[in-house]
Amino acid sequence: MLAGVGGTENVASASHCITRLRLKLKDVSKADKAKIESINGVLSVVEAGGQYQVVIGDEVPVVYDYFTKAAGISGSGEVPPDDDAPKGNLLDRFIELISSIFLPILWPLAGIALLKAFLSMAAQFGWIDTAASTYAILNATADSVFYFLPMFLAITAAKRFKANQFTSLAIAGALVYPTIVALTASADPVTFFGIPVVMMYYTSSVIPIIFAVWIQGHLERILTKALPAMIRNFTVPLITVLVMVPLTLIVVGPITTVVASGISAGVQFLFVHAPWAAGAIVGGLWQVLVIFGLHWGLVPVIINDLGTLGYSLLAGPLPPAVLAQAAAAVAVAIRTKSKARREVALPGAASGFLAGVTEPIIYGVNLPMRRPFYFGLAGGAVGGMIAAIGGSATTTFVVPSLLSLPAYLGQGSFVMQLLGIAAAVTIAFVLTLLFGVTSQNDSPDAGPDEALPVEEAETEEASARALTGITRSIVSPVNGRLIALADVPDKVFASGALGAGVGIVPSDGHFVAPIAGTVVTVFPTGHAYGIKSDDGIDLLVHIGIDTVAMKGDGFTAEVTKGQRVNAGDALATADLAKISEAGFDPTTIVVVTNTKSLGAITAEQPGQVAAGDAVLAVEA
Structure with missing residues (x-):
């Protein structure tokens, strides 16, 4: 593919959406469209919006990673700025936040913890002399990541909150600095310019540094806008650490530590009393x-x-x-x-x-x-x-x-x-x-991720469905005008390369799930969603044509990846006026991406539809 687009020197940038590798080429005439379309796995090539779009389908994230590595370029990627990212409910956002901060260090944390566990076992059984220097070295090796955990979290939190990582490290370093640690055991009151400071142990702590870096990110953006360019580079980190270290010690640390201790105490209470x-x-x-x-x-x-x-x-x-x-x-x-x-x-x-x-x-x-x-x-x-x-x-x-x-x-x-x-x-x-393992949930041809539905009390209808299959209805995700897939103003979707389906010209911006199943994809810009039904139907709902370029502006996701939905559950909201003002077509496409593995798929006749009306019949 890289050779087909004219080599590394012809690629200005690379990104991807849910189905397409999107390239900006310096000279489009150097690209060999026929050669690229002949590559196994490439569905089509489209030139639109100043981009050279290679349509691949579900594997596009993997192809993107290999392509950018092979080209030796830094692609723009798929993740938009946090401010443009879709927002779920408060719990979903909290879980996503914790995941993004802990996931990069989880395996080093878990791997080194094994060393810590085995070292503890060796000490308990007397296999190693805890007074020897060998133990001291091994203990430092196993314990450092936990002792200095705020510094590790400072790096990942800075990336999540778009703060300067090295300034975050400086803040975290101050919290675990030996003199600060020693102050926790001080018999004399600790003050900062006369302000009382309630000292806490910040080694191995989690929540204080996460909150501190979150505040740091906001402070840095304010300072960057307010300070003159000639002094900005050194004054932003200077002012940030001068504000954040005392603020964390005086306010953030004690409050978050008390909250964390309260949650911990609740867990301890339940485990102790019941x-x-x-x-x-x-x-x-x-x-x-x-x-x-x-x-x-x-x-x-x-x-x-x-x-x-x-x-x-x-x-x-x-x-x-x-x-x-x-x-x-x-x-x-x-x-x-x-x-x-x-x-x-x-x-x-x-x-x-x-x-x-x-x-x-x-x-x-x-x-x-x-x-x-x-x-x-x-x-x-x-x-x-x-x-x-x-x-x-x-x-x-x-x-x-x-x-x-x-x-x-x-x-x-x-x-x-x-x-x-x-x-x-x-x-x-x-x-x-x-x-x-029963005849209802197992068969010689069953794949690793599929099984026939099992009901604890099966009816004749349920048994028939399990053994012979049924025709499933896919409903419209939005109020509007149903059009044939061939009439969708995007030739890749219209060609059926991504699967059979329909288009809907929406009349409002409230979108619902067109089928019951599990949300397997929520694109960061909030314009595209993948749902897998319990019957093995893979469905793509794509709001608008080329709306990935809006970077989430005007889109709000109402679901998160892994969430179960029923047909009619809220999926997303979109500002149709904003889409039109940005010059994009709001036509929404609903396609069955695993069409080839299913039976007949029949579309309803074009015309006005309401959200929840059947638009496709799929023989699963």
Whole structure:
């Protein structure tokens, strides 16, 4: 493809939307359209809006990464500025925020934590002399990332909040500076120009630096606009650290620390006074939280507990919850008739047992088959209850797995933790082996991420649907005028290269889900959404033609990736007037992107439609 567009020297910039690699070429005449369209995986080539657009489909993010690396260029990417990014509800935004800050350091954190766990085990069993210099070096190696955690979070938070990373590091460095740490033990009152300072320990802390960097980002933008260019470069960081370090010590740190301590105290109260209930809830629901990304909201609580208490009871029920899903996947591998599913289940289960990574088996095996996932949750609930009754807790941040079990040696009953794991694994494995794989949710041809629907009390209609398939209706996502796909003013969509579908010229800006399923794609600009139905229909809703160029202006997403929706649920809002003022066509396209793997797809006749009216009939 790079050769086809005239080589690296002819590429000015690269970006991508949900289906297309968008290139700005210095000389379009050097591009060989026929050569590019002949490449396996390229659906079409379009020249529009000053861009050379190579239509690829779902794999475009992967192609974009390889293309920019091969070209040796820095593409503009797909992620717009935060101010233009779609906004969900408050909880969704909080989870996304925590995810974006912790995800870049999660694996270094988890990997180094294993060293910390094994070192702790070696010290407890007397395998290493804790007074020796060898232990001191290994302990520093294992503990530094946790001790200086605010500095690591300063980097990721600065990227998230668009603040200067090195200024953020300077703020974090001041919080963990030895003199500041020593002040926490001072018998004399600590003041700053006469203002009392309530000293806290900021080593290993999480929330104070995140709030500090958030404020820093706003302050830097204000200063950048207000200060003259001739002094801006050095005065912005100077003023920022002079304001933010005292502000964090005087206000931000104490308030956020008290809030975090309050949440931690609530968790501790439940685990102390009703450990069986707390363990059952956390162990039973942890993997559900993982599916929706909600577990990120608990990670700061765990890390805060580790920094303040030295252990986290909240993490005690997690090994049973994780290992139960892995055990269920092993049972599926034994019973399934599908070679493809078995090929995912076995290595996925090994990853779950040894590394605590359950996403492959959840999304590819257990959840599509329903019953194995439910039995895994049941095992996690029972195992989590046993572990919590024994007061099991982790003494360092680890991804729960067999390899990270040494982290649970130092607090509570390790025997009860092992009993909890044994119970969870046994329940999930036995129930799945006996009842989890049936003729209704398994077949020789089933893929790793598909299964026929299972109902606990099947009717004749449900059985017929499971065995023979049905025709599904896809409804209009918006009020407006239905047009044939061939009449959509975008030749790629109109050609059917991306799948069969229809176009709707919207009469208002309120868009709803056209089918029940899971939201698998929410483009950062809020103009395009992918939904996968339970029957395996992959649907794309694309609001407007080339509206990716608006960078989210005028679009608001009402859903997040991974969210379940029903037909008619709010999907997005769009300012049609703003789209038109920007010179773009608001015609919305609804296409079935996996058309080739489905049966007949029939479109309704053009005319006026209301949101919720059937526009496509798909034989699934």
